[in-house]
Amino acid sequence: MACPPESDVRVVGPCESGTEGSRAQARAASRQDQHCPGAVAVSPATVMVESVDDAEGLYVAVERCPLCNTARRRLTCARCVRAGDFVYFDGKNPERYAEKLERLQKMKKEKEILQQRVIKTMDKKVQADQLKWKIMSCKMKIEQLKEAICNGNEEVKSGKDLLLRSQEEGQRLQRRASRHQEKRDKIERHNRRLSELLEKRNKELQSRLETLAEVRRGHILELTSYIFPTQEEKQGSRDPAETAAAEYDFALTSSTVSELAEARRTTYMSGRWIWDDQNGETSISITGPHVTLPSNGDCSAYYNWVEEKSTNPGPELDHITPAHTISAALCYATQLVNILSHILDVNLPKKLCNSEFCGDNLSRYRFTRAVNKLNTNVLHLCFSQHVDSELLHPHHTLRNIMFLVSPENKNLGRTGPFEVSADLEDSMEFLEPEASGAAEESGNEAVTDEETDLGTDWETVPSPRFCDIPSQPMDLSQSTAMQVSQPAGNAGGMISSAAASVTSWFRAYTGQR
Structure with missing residues (x-):
C-alpha cells in the first residue's frame, strides 16, 4: 500500500x-x-x-x-x-485504509446494534421461557396443592367421622358411666346395709355364742357334777423319804436328804424315769372314790397286773384291782371326752370307742395306744377351749379334764378357731419302746377296724331319723320283731343290735321287705 x-x-x-x-x-x-x-x-x-x-x-x-x-x-x-x-x-x-477503517467501525456498530437486537429478542425469548417455566411450576404446585387439598379434605372428613364416632362413643360411655355410677351407689348402699346387717348379725352371733357358751357350761357343769364328778384325793400311804428321814434323822447327811427329795419328784414309767412333782401322792377319781387314776398318769399298774395274771393264773381274791380301777376310770374318761366333744361341737382327732378299755387283758401295746389316743383327744379339747398350755401335761388325763371343765376357765363353751401346741401334739405321737417292741414281737396287735369302730357304742333306734324317706313304707312290726328276736347278750347283743339297725336302715332306704 x-x-x-x-x-x-x-x-x-x-x-x-x-x-x-x-x-x-x-x-x-x-x-x-x-x-x-x-x-x-x-x-x-x-x-x-x-x-x-x-x-x-x-x-x-x-x-x-x-x-x-x-x-x-x-x-x-x-x-x-x-x-x-x-x-x-x-x-x-x-479501497483505502481509511475507508476500510470507517467500514470496520460501521460494521462494528451494526454488529453491536444487531447484538443488541438479538439480545433484546433473546431476552424476550428467555423471559417467555422463564414465564413458561414459572407457569409450569405454578401449575405443578397448583396440582400438588389440589392433591394436598383433596387429601386434607379426606383427612378432615375422616377426622370428622372419627370425631363423630368418638363423640358417640363418649356419649355412650358417659351414659354407661352414669349407669355404673348408679350401680356403684346402689352397691355402696347395699354394702352399707349389708355391713350394718353384718354388724347386727355379728352382735347377735356373739350374743348367741355367749348364750350357747353359757348353756354349754351349764350342761358341762351338770355333767361333771352329777354323772362324771372328778375330784383329787390324797393317798393314805406315807412318803418313803419322810419315813427314812424320821428313822435315820441323825445318820442322814444333807446330800442324802437332797437326793431323796429329788427322787421323790421322779417316777419310773415304762423303763425310764420322768419328772413328776405329785409322785403318786394324789389320785383323781371320776364317778366315785373307788374309780381313780394316778395324778401323774402312771398306768403301768394295769399291764403289770395283766402280765402277772397271764404268768400266774389263779383265782381272784379281790374283785377291786388296780387294773379294774384304771380301766374303769379310762372308760369313764373316754365317755366324758366324747360327750364333751359333742357338747362343745369339736371334732376329735382320734377315733376311740367308749368300750375300748372295757375288754379284758389288753396287751401293753394296745393299752398304751388307746391311752395315747385318749390323751390326744383331751389335749385337743383343751386347746379348743384355750386352756393355758403351761397347765397341761401330755400324760395327765383326768387333771387335764379338770383344767378343761374348771369354772376358772372363762373360755369354756367357746366356738371358733384355735391353735394346737406343737410340742404337746408331737409328744402324743411318741410310742414307748417296750410297747412297740412287744407289738413287733407279737405281730398280731396291728390296728384293726375294731379300734376305730364306733358302732358298738350306739343303741338301736326304731326308725332312721337322718336318712331319706323311703319310697315304700316299712312295717314297723317286722323291724321290731327282728330286733326282739336277736340275742340278748351283753357284747353279742350290742353287736347284733347294731347289725339289725344297719339292716333296717338299708332296707328302709332301698324300699325292700
Whole structure:
C-alpha cells in the first residue's frame, strides 16, 4: 500500500541526518523479527509512526517503507499513513485504509446494534421461557396443592367421622358411666346395709355364742357334777423319804436328804424315769372314790397286773384291782371326752370307742395306744377351749379334764378357731419302746377296724331319723320283731343290735321287705 508518488527522487530534509541512528535501530529490530519469529514483534505501525514522526519529507529509495517495511521504490507519505490514505500496492483492492477503517467501525456498530437486537429478542425469548417455566411450576404446585387439598379434605372428613364416632362413643360411655355410677351407689348402699346387717348379725352371733357358751357350761357343769364328778384325793400311804428321814434323822447327811427329795419328784414309767412333782401322792377319781387314776398318769399298774395274771393264773381274791380301777376310770374318761366333744361341737382327732378299755387283758401295746389316743383327744379339747398350755401335761388325763371343765376357765363353751401346741401334739405321737417292741414281737396287735369302730357304742333306734324317706313304707312290726328276736347278750347283743339297725336302715332306704 502506498500513496501515489509525487516524484521518483526523494529529497532528504535537514533533520533526517540526526535520525539515522533511530532508523538503524528500526532496521535492526526488523531484521531481528524476521530472523527470530518467536521473539516479541515490534508493531509496524509503531515503527511507521516513529519513521513518520522523524521524517519531514519523503524518504530516499534505499529506506524501507514504514508501512510495509520493504525497500521498494514506491514510498508512502507519513501524512497519508496518519490519514489512512493508502491502498494495496498490487491494485487488487482499491479501497483505502481509511475507508476500510470507517467500514470496520460501521460494521462494528451494526454488529453491536444487531447484538443488541438479538439480545433484546433473546431476552424476550428467555423471559417467555422463564414465564413458561414459572407457569409450569405454578401449575405443578397448583396440582400438588389440589392433591394436598383433596387429601386434607379426606383427612378432615375422616377426622370428622372419627370425631363423630368418638363423640358417640363418649356419649355412650358417659351414659354407661352414669349407669355404673348408679350401680356403684346402689352397691355402696347395699354394702352399707349389708355391713350394718353384718354388724347386727355379728352382735347377735356373739350374743348367741355367749348364750350357747353359757348353756354349754351349764350342761358341762351338770355333767361333771352329777354323772362324771372328778375330784383329787390324797393317798393314805406315807412318803418313803419322810419315813427314812424320821428313822435315820441323825445318820442322814444333807446330800442324802437332797437326793431323796429329788427322787421323790421322779417316777419310773415304762423303763425310764420322768419328772413328776405329785409322785403318786394324789389320785383323781371320776364317778366315785373307788374309780381313780394316778395324778401323774402312771398306768403301768394295769399291764403289770395283766402280765402277772397271764404268768400266774389263779383265782381272784379281790374283785377291786388296780387294773379294774384304771380301766374303769379310762372308760369313764373316754365317755366324758366324747360327750364333751359333742357338747362343745369339736371334732376329735382320734377315733376311740367308749368300750375300748372295757375288754379284758389288753396287751401293753394296745393299752398304751388307746391311752395315747385318749390323751390326744383331751389335749385337743383343751386347746379348743384355750386352756393355758403351761397347765397341761401330755400324760395327765383326768387333771387335764379338770383344767378343761374348771369354772376358772372363762373360755369354756367357746366356738371358733384355735391353735394346737406343737410340742404337746408331737409328744402324743411318741410310742414307748417296750410297747412297740412287744407289738413287733407279737405281730398280731396291728390296728384293726375294731379300734376305730364306733358302732358298738350306739343303741338301736326304731326308725332312721337322718336318712331319706323311703319310697315304700316299712312295717314297723317286722323291724321290731327282728330286733326282739336277736340275742340278748351283753357284747353279742350290742353287736347284733347294731347289725339289725344297719339292716333296717338299708332296707328302709332301698324300699325292700
